[in-house]
Amino acid sequence: MNFTPEERIWIEIVSRHPTLEAMRGPVFSAFHCLKDCILAQGTLLLCGNGGSAADADHWAGELLKGFASRRPLTAQENAQLPEPLASKLQSGIRAIPLCGFPALSSAFANDVDPELTFAQLVHTLGRPGDVLIGLSTSGNSKNVLHAAAAARARSMKVLGMTGKDGGALKNLSDIWIGVPASSTPAVQELHLPIYHGLSLMLEEAWENSRTGTIT
Numbered sequence: 001m002n003f004t005p006e007e008r009i010w011i012e013i014v015s016r017h018p019t020l021e022a023m024r025g026p027v028f029s030a031f032h033c034l035k036d037c038i039l040a041q042g043t044l045l046l047c048g049n050g051g052s053a054a055d056a057d058h059w060a061g062e063l064l065k066g067f068a069s070r071r072p073l074t075a076q077e078n079a080q081l082p083e084p085l086a087s088k089l090q091s092g093i094r095a096i097p098l099c100g101f102p103a104l105s106s107a108f109a110n111d112v113d114p115e116l117t118f119a120q121l122v123h124t125l126g127r128p129g130d131v132l133i134g135l136s137t138s139g140n141s142k143n144v145l146h147a148a149a150a151a152r153a154r155s156m157k158v159l160g161m162t163g164k165d166g167g168a169l170k171n172l173s174d175i176w177i178g179v180p181a182s183s184t185p186a187v188q189e190l191h192l193p194i195y196h197g198l199s200l201m202l203e204e205a206w207e208n209s210r211t212g213t214i215t
Contacts, residue, residue, distance in 0.1 A: 026175060031202070042094065044131050045095075045151070046095065049141050055191055056135055067199050122151050128154060130156045131158070132157070136169050139178075160172065163181055166178045
């Protein structure tokens with residue numbers, strides 16, 4: 001049987017995490033949404049709290065540089081760069097983890113409202129066609145919910161990743177991935193293989209778009 005690259009990646013993920021097989025539909029919907037965004041030169045904005053903030057930063061790190069491949073620059077890009085940049089820089093996917101920005105975050109929390117910090121960043125940085133990825137194990141993190149509302153107002157798509165109940169984020173998401181777990185540690189353990197899989201799928205699609213390969 002012939003499988004697409006993303007199908008092969010998903011089969012490998014599920015072989016290690018069988019409980020995720022039920023997530024196939026929303027994961028592939030997420031892949032197509034994120035792929036459409038990045039191939040249109042859009043930006044992925046990511047946010048979460050605590051361990052989910054670390055996951056948002058982790059995921060962005062896999063997108064901004066090579067993950068499973070080196071993602072070499074094109075010949076045209078290489079020709080425009082001096083060494084050692086030409087041989088060492090990698091092709092990156094536009095992704096911004098909103099959990100950083102310490103100066104903005106502390107100032108906005110002190111002067112305005114800490115629950116609206118992610119929403120402020122989404123309003124400022126987001127553009128129509130971009131995607132907000134909100135990670136919340138309960139689905140009820142207020143700052144993530146406000147970010148989702150701001151994203152929808154900016155004509156952005158919202159990908160929500162939660163535990164099985166979904167919370168309020170489920171209804172604010174265009175695509176919702178609710179992993180089959182409830183406790184915070186268990187949900188985060190299942191989020192990681194999903195965003196690893198999506199990173200691999202997006203990297204494959206990104207590389208194919210740059211080389212003109214059709215899959």
